[in-house]
Amino acid sequence: MADDLMSKSDFKGGAIEYFLRSIVTGFLSLVGIFTLGILTAWASLWLQKWITRNSCIDGRQLKLEAGAFNLWVRTIIWFLLIIITVGFYAILGFYFVARQRWFLKRTHFAN
Numbered sequence: 457m458a459d460d461l462m463s464k465s466d467f468k469g470g471a472i473e474y475f476l477r478s479i480v481t482g483f484l485s486l487v488g489i490f491t492l493g494i495l496t497a498w499a500s501l502w503l504q505k506w507i508t509r510n511s512c513i514d515g516r517q518l519k520l521e522a523g524a525f526n527l528w529v530r531t532i533i534w535f536l537l538i539i540i541t542v543g544f545y546a547i548l549g550f551y552f553v554a555r556q557r558w559f560l561k562r563t564h565f566a567n
Contacts, residue, residue: 466511468511474507481502493531494528497524497527500527504520513565518564519563519564527558530554534554
């Protein structure tokens, strides 16, 4: 039973495309400094949507429905929390967990 479910779960993206998308995302994130992080949020969401679009669980396609502006606002809040807590919000992993939760709350089955 477990083997059947695992065989229906798959990631269809390729390593080279992931690598190239990661490079573009990293570059856009650096340029995003000049756009107050708006471009960084868009690039991060672009990569995450690609990952989600290429993921299937139990044979069902996943879809991420989120907007870059909403992610940008959340990122500002998380950044302020990092400053207020003198970095502990990020060091202890709270930022990364909050960010992952944000993505997962907006991910659902496409079909």
